[in-house]
Amino acid sequence: xxxxxxxRSGTAFTLARGQRLTxxxxxxxxxxxxxxxxxDDIDEVISSGRTIDYASxxxxxxxxxxxxxxxxxxxxxxxxxxxxHDFLLTPCSADTFRIIYGDKxxxxxxxxxxxxxxxxxxxxxxxxxxxxxxFMNVEVDGSSGAIAVRPPLSxxxxxxxxxxxxxxxxxxxxxxxxxxxxxxxxxIHYEISS
Amino acid sequence: xxxxxxxRSGTAFTLARGQRLTxxxxxxxxxxxxxxxxxDDIDEVISSGRTIDYASxxxxxxxxxxxxxxxxxxxxxxxxxxxxHDFLLTPCSADTFRIIYGDKxxxxxxxxxxxxxxxxxxxxxxxxxxxxxxFMNVEVDGSSGAIAVRPPLSxxxxxxxxxxxxxxxxxxxxxxxxxxxxxxxxxIHYEISS
Numbered sequence: 001x002x003x004x005x006x007x008r009s010g011t012a013f014t015l016a017r018g019q020r021l022t023x024x025x026x027x028x029x030x031x032x033x034x035x036x037x038x039x040d041d042i043d044e045v046i047s048s049g050r051t052i053d054y055a056s057x058x059x060x061x062x063x064x065x066x067x068x069x070x071x072x073x074x075x076x077x078x079x080x081x082x083x084x085h086d087f088l089l090t091p092c093s094a095d096t097f098r099i100i101y102g103d104k105x106x107x108x109x110x111x112x113x114x115x116x117x118x119x120x121x122x123x124x125x126x127x128x129x130x131x132x133x134x135f136m137n138v139e140v141d142g143s144s145g146a147i148a149v150r151p152p153l154s155x156x157x158x159x160x161x162x163x164x165x166x167x168x169x170x171x172x173x174x175x176x177x178x179x180x181x182x183x184x185x186x187x188i189h190y191e192i193s194s
Numbered sequence: 195x196x197x198x199x200x201x202r203s204g205t206a207f208t209l210a211r212g213q214r215l216t217x218x219x220x221x222x223x224x225x226x227x228x229x230x231x232x233x234d235d236i237d238e239v240i241s242s243g244r245t246i247d248y249a250s251x252x253x254x255x256x257x258x259x260x261x262x263x264x265x266x267x268x269x270x271x272x273x274x275x276x277x278x279h280d281f282l283l284t285p286c287s288a289d290t291f292r293i294i295y296g297d298k299x300x301x302x303x304x305x306x307x308x309x310x311x312x313x314x315x316x317x318x319x320x321x322x323x324x325x326x327x328x329f330m331n332v333e334v335d336g337s338s339g340a341i342a343v344r345p346p347l348s349x350x351x352x353x354x355x356x357x358x359x360x361x362x363x364x365x366x367x368x369x370x371x372x373x374x375x376x377x378x379x380x381x382i383h384y385e386i387s388s
Contacts, residue, residue, distance in 0.1 A: 059339030
């Protein structure tokens with residue numbers, strides 16, 4: 001039975017070393033921002049910069065490890081039915097909605113949802129890094145450097161599976177930004193298995 | 195008179211709001227990793243994810259602001275004679291040299307140099323973010339996502355100028371990684387003007 005993250009919300013939970021986290025897009029074209037911290041030392045956190053450098057690739061999929069700021073592997077992608085995710089952008093926030101969308105009373109976004117969910121674990125908002133944005137489809141023009149947020153390639157039932165390589169605290173959202181999910185807010189499902 | 199950062203080393207200094215920092219490549223084809231923290235609250239730091247999201251571009255140049263994790267502008271690029279820099283990768287480190295180059299007794303890299311230089315300012319190594327890698331030429335294949343570190347486009351005397359939008363602590367290096375600077379370790383020069 002899958003856990004449900006309602007539209008425009010987020011959650012946090014522990015994931016023990018060796019456990020697997022399956023993130024499912026139940027409706028299609030929805031994004032889930034994922035962050036991971038070492039459970040016994042929250043100063044260690046996933047790092048887009050380390051991971052992309054070691055992979056020599058900005059797009060990650062099955063077999064790719066997600067490294068921490070200390071160059072340890074926190075998670076490995078062990079299954080992926082979509083093959084396109086983003087690891088360049090920070091979670092959408094009230095500032096994102098103000099700056100990019102021009103919202104006057106902006107939603108707190110994935111950033112606010114993650115900050116709220118991670119607070120009981122003692123993780124302050126300033127520690128939230130560039131997220132691994134599951135199913136997020138960011139096109140990059142290698143010539144100009146321009147990026148464009150496109151609808152996810154995920155269809156209903158698509159999934160990605162991560163295996164924890166250390167005991168972790170995970171933050172996970174059903175994304176709150178219109179561009180990311182083709183202008184419809186939807187839930188995200190997840191399962192944890194040992 | 196320019197300050198000199200010797201090959202494979204780094205430094206840190208304060209940059210007051212309104213002051214300009216000029217980073218000069220004296221020999222050509224050399225990289226300087228730059229990080230910036232808010233001087234009166236080091237939990238605020240430059241953010242590649244926020245900056246790329248707001249710019250909708252991974253390559254930044256004259257006129258582009260560098261945002262913090264709190265979506266404030268810390269620096270603005272006000273002059274740039276090269277036009278190609280990287281904001282995807284973390285500073286090279288002992289782990290970089292171990293994992294990518296296979297070194298048995300690795301150099302501490304820009305990461306170790308920044309950690310050492312930032313220590314007197316109370317900034318611990320875990321706080322060092324994805325750097326703005328001045329003059330670093332990282333090609334991105336928008337189709338496969340593959341990245342490749344190419345020789346910098348900078349020639350002797352090329353420069354980039356940043357204006358501080360808040361009081362900052364800056365970390366700056368002459369990069370220690372062979373790939374980044376076309377396999378020759380060289381110095382970096384910098385000047386601060388009000």
